[in-house]
Structures are given as C-alpha cells and as structure tokens.
Amino acid sequence: MASKPVNLKVEPRGKKIAKLPSECSIYLQGSTNDLYQRIASQSNFSVHRLRIIKAEDGKPIPNDKSVSIDSTGLRDGAVIQVKDLGPQIAWRTVFIIEYAGPLLIHPLFYFLRPYIYKNASIQPSTLQTLSCLTITLHFLKRELETMFVHRFSNATMPAFNIFKNSAHYWLLSGFLIAYFTYSPTSITASASSPLLTYTGLALYVIGELGNLNTHLVLRSLRSEGGTERGVPKGIGFDWVTCPNYMFESLAWLGILMINKSWSTGIFVMAAVGQMALWARKKENRYRKELGPKYKKKRFAMVPGVW
Known part of the structure; x- marks a missing residue:
C-alpha cells in the first residue's frame, strides 16, 4: 500500500x-x-x-x-x-554559439587576407593554410560532438552568461589567433620547419582522436537525459582523471608548433590553465560522488605534472 x-x-x-x-x-x-x-x-x-x-x-x-x-x-x-x-539557455545551444565564432572567423580571415592586410599576397603560406585547416577542423569537431555526442548533466545555464562564455572563444581563439596568424608579417607567413610542422601535425591528430574517444566513453556512461555518473575506463583514463583535457591540450600544442604564433600561445596558456582547474574539480567530484567505486589517480590532467 x-x-x-x-x-x-x-x-x-x-x-x-x-x-x-x-x-x-x-x-x-x-x-x-x-x-x-x-x-x-x-x-x-x-x-x-x-x-x-x-x-x-x-x-x-x-x-x-x-x-x-x-x-x-x-x-x-x-x-x-x-x-x-x-531566463535560461540550453547548454547545447551555448556550446554551438561559442564554437561558431572561431569556426567562422578563421576561414574569413584566411580567404579575405588581401582585403584585411596591406601587402598581403593572394597565396597564403603553407603554415597559414595548415593553421586554418587544423583550427577550423578542431571547432567543427566540437560542434558535431555538441550535437551528436555530448550528454549534459545540467540542461540550462543563465542566458546572460552566453556573452561571458563566448568571449573566450570568439575573442581569444577567434579574433586574436586569426588576426596575427594570417597577417603577412606573422611568423606563420614564413617558411616552415618540416620537423616542427610534422611533429605538430602528429600531436594534433593524436590529440583530436584521443579527445573524441574520451567523449565517446563518457557518453556511454550516461543515459539520454540522465544525470548519473559512472567510472570511466579506457585509453587515457588509467593515466589521469580527465584525459579529454589532456588530449585537448596535446592538440593545441600541435597547432602552436605549426603556426608558432604568440597569439596562439596566449590562448593555449589560458585554455590549459582553465582545463587544469576543471580537471581538479572533477577529480574531487568523482571521489565525493562515486566513493570507493572511483580509484583516486595521482594526476588529474597531465601525467607526472598535474
């Protein structure tokens, strides 16, 4: 009864x-x-x-x-x-808007170089082309993951926060990197070092594929519309708590090695620093919510460092 x-x-x-x-x-x-x-x-x-x-x-x-x-x-x-x-806005919508900034800004700067910069040649350098391709593909991947892979524990966030969240991507990874990367006076406009470029491309590919695999593992732990958490296992999870942030950092290190721009370096430092804080918070949350099911790892994001 x-x-x-x-x-x-x-x-x-x-x-x-x-x-x-x-x-x-x-x-x-x-x-x-x-x-x-x-x-x-x-x-x-x-x-x-x-x-x-x-x-x-x-x-x-x-x-x-x-x-x-x-x-x-x-x-x-x-x-x-x-x-x-x-007023609230869906997290999925937030991410789509955030990533749309650099996804659009980089191709625009790349193709409109002769109209944006003085003395810009019609043909961009090899490094500028690779920079545009890697960054554009990175954010295209993020958009696709947002639409088809990610499952969110919180449905919405305050609508006003969209401006603060978008500034990080539209301004730092969008305008800042694009303006100084595609300039004819940028170091990215100079000849490439094959060893540095190929190493950067290798790190980029490993980072992007590893990041995608991590997101697929995390998706499998949560039902559609659910908020439950499971103990993730697989590539990277034996090394750190948040391999998605580790692989993300690896991909951006690869991009930095390709374009060698100080503006990219600033974004990478800001992004990696923020991910390091998120990783530590997630480590603490796993230990609190999962208890004995979760085996505390020595490092949250970077093996041997953090």
Missing part, C-alpha cells in the same frame, strides 16, 4: 513567481525531480528556471530522478523556498 503524501508549504525566495502555489503535496518515495515538475507545472513556469531550497537549513534540493524526497529530510509541514533563476 502506498504511503500518504506529505504536504509542503511553498514560499518564494527573492523574485516573486506569480502563480507559485502556497502548498504542494508529494509522496516521500517520489523523486526530487517529481517535486520540481509539480511546482513548475502549478506555477506555469519552466522547470529549468527554478531552484528549490529547504527553508530549515538553506540547502538546495537537487532536481534529480535518483534522489528521493525522503532522503532530503523533508517531512509533512516542512517549508520549501522556490527561487526564480531568470
């Missing part, structure tokens, strides 16, 4: 939600996702704009199908607060 539902008192937190109900009835065996869906439906509001918090201790209640109401400590008569997070 099913247990009787508990009645929760509902209050707004911060900005007013016009149709927010004053009470909500739900079974203790139900999931917190059920609670979110019920509040959103009764409020005529997007579930992704809501954050539900226990008034008693201020702890947020996750929107998770695997977390029961009972496990949160909510009981009959408990008070929950509902916060409006503001």
